[in-house]
Amino acid sequence: MAHPLRRSLHEHIRRWRGWVLALLAMVAVVLPAGSGGASGAPWRVGTDPTFPPFEYRNAQNGAISGFDIDLMQAIGEETGHPIQWVPLPFDGLIPALQARSVDAAISAMTITAQRSRAIDFSRPYFKAGQAIVVRANGPAYEQLAQLQGRRIAVQIGTTGALEASQVPGAKVSSFDSTPLALQELANGNADAVVSDVPAILYAIDQAKLTGLRISGEHLSTEFYGIALPMNSPITADVNRGLDALIRSGRYVDLYREWFAADPADLPERAPALDAASSPLAGLDLHVLALNLLKGAAITLMLTALSFSFGLMGGIALAVLLQAPWRLAHGLCRVYIDFFRGTPMLVQLFLIYFGLPALLQSMEVPFTINRLAAAVTALSLNVAAYLAETLRSGIESIDRGQWEAADALGLSPLERMRFVIAPQALRRVLPPLANEFITLIKDTSLAAVIGFDELFRQGQLMVATTYRAFEIYIAVALVYLLMTTTASLLFKRLEARWQLPA
């Protein structure tokens, strides 16, 4: 007789065999179809799929689609290389190429002399230019120079960001994607967005981003190229494939399919590469230190504000949790569960982008500035976490103390203020320190709403110098300096508050 364990294993195999065979059959059918009979090594191609109609996630099936995607796929077929897509943030593409963690990147990336000092480009495959977008009911700005002193929202690391940064006195806030920058404008927190014409047209016409219009168009002429690591072995193949598609008319077909227009004439080489230009901004240590210092100051301010408000909220919640009221209890629990149980990133987006969008769709004019949004989100979180910490501290105080306070005739509030709280606070100091240190690091999330705190300052520098390792290690060290200082200060406080034995 078979061993019982072995038998059950056999049953399992029998039960699953059908499924496994079906799966294998599916793979066998799909594989050759997917690779189009390609025989060469696959190419890993990076893209930032937040830039329709060039690259975006198809809302129905989540697949990466777009003009760039079809074009690259066609180049792969032409040259016999299957394409493996690697979604990356736009400002991470050049560092990824430098690190050779991708073989190429296609992302509506403009060929610039500056970028070509860090990476190589294929021949141009698209002609575009920058435009200024404004709110339909707001003032128009036709030239970049008119944006002096205005608030401009851009996507980090793009040519639009570069143009905006050169407008004197403009307050530029950078976002991880162009849709977020446009949302910032729609919400009334920026006066203009500078980005590529075709992408903006698409956002306004197709994505039905209401309330926005283009006010200045074709402020520059740019050509997109496929980005490749310096001296990449596949550059020649990519160019050969692209040339073949242009010659065979397949390129024109694709262009018409996506833009319902005929493509402009493309030069063999982007003029930008031959224009005299400033050399690649080196990593100036002075500038780095200055920017990190600026970022650190903002990080500290965010931490201090959020911790103060969070502590107040946490104390209020902990006290309410002691109260004999059922309803208050229930509400506190819901609050704590919500803010501890959902990612802070989501809360931040909800408060900063979601709330104004909702209220404005209900015709309520409402905008929230980023400091208020960041401090609100961070404080609400700190309060939720500290409520539990403080509650356990309060409950750890011996019942005898409570009774003694009662016997002395103290009111419940006085009992808390003079007897329980001071002892509880001393006990919860170590977890409080933990929360503070966590908060210092969590402020980096505010970067997503365009806050130039420490991490974003680093990101911004990487976007112009492409020195990812040096800059991020410096950023990490500054955070480390702040967290270790905080932990030392808390240790001191703990020693100071120690009861004499």
Ligand code: ARG
């Ligand atoms: N053409 C602009 C640039 O090269 C913007 C490209 C943005 N692309 C994207 N997938 N987000 O900077």
